[in-house]
Amino acid sequence: MSQVHVTTEINGDTVEYLCDAEETLLDVLRDRLQMTGSKEGCGTGDCGACTVMLDGRPVCSCLVLGAEAEGRSVSTIEGMSDGETLHPLQRQFLDNAALQCGICTPGILVAAKALLEKNPNPDETEIRYWLAGNLCRCTGYDKIIRAVQAAAAEMRGESNAA
Ligand code: FES
Ligand code: FES
Numbered sequence: 001m002s003q004v005h006v007t008t009e010i011n012g013d014t015v016e017y018l019c020d021a022e023e024t025l026l027d028v029l030r031d032r033l034q035m036t037g038s039k040e041g042c043g044t045g046d047c048g049a050c051t052v053m054l055d056g057r058p059v060c061s062c063l064v065l066g067a068e069a070e071g072r073s074v075s076t077i078e079g080m081s082d083g084e085t086l087h088p089l090q091r092q093f094l095d096n097a098a099l100q101c102g103i104c105t106p107g108i109l110v111a112a113k114a115l116l117e118k119n120p121n122p123d124e125t126e127i128r129y130w131l132a133g134n135l136c137r138c139t140g141y142d143k144i145i146r147a148v149q150a151a152a153a154e155m156r157g158e159s160n161a162a
Pocket of ligand 2: 102138139
């Protein structure tokens with residue numbers, strides 16, 4: 001089977017890979033690039049566990065072809081921390097016990113980061129709407145909402161908030 005040669009940018013680095021024409025970006029990330037942070041919950045665009053940023057917009061990487069990343073910019077959960085220093089969202093998810101099995105967590109973190117870049121001070125309803133496409137079967141969502149609110153407050157410089 002012929003393969004497609006792709007040159008793209010992932011988390012700020014230029015990356016080249018070969019993939020099958022019908023191979024998803026999620027499979028490329030996980031199976032060819034060993035970037036296993038993005039999870040496959042459903043493979044059909046319903047759960048959000050595979051969320052990555054593509055040219056600055058959150059997408060389900062299970063619905064994007066690896067070939068479609070040609071010439072574009074991809075951000076994944078692997079690029080969220082600054083070396084050993086966790087992003088405030090990552091730390092607040094830990095501090096607020098906002099994860100259990102963790103399958104949904106990378107996708108929710110990527111989506112929540114996109115929200116806070118768009119709106120640094122979302123209210124609870126806005127957070128719930130924004131994350132409506134990211135399903136979690138464990139937490140009941142309340143701790144996730146609290147963690148996003150705490151990270152937002154921290155990023156606004158309100159260190160004692162939440
Ligand atoms: Fe992509 Fe569920 S694995 S939306
Ligand atoms: Fe298990 Fe969300 S922590 S699905």
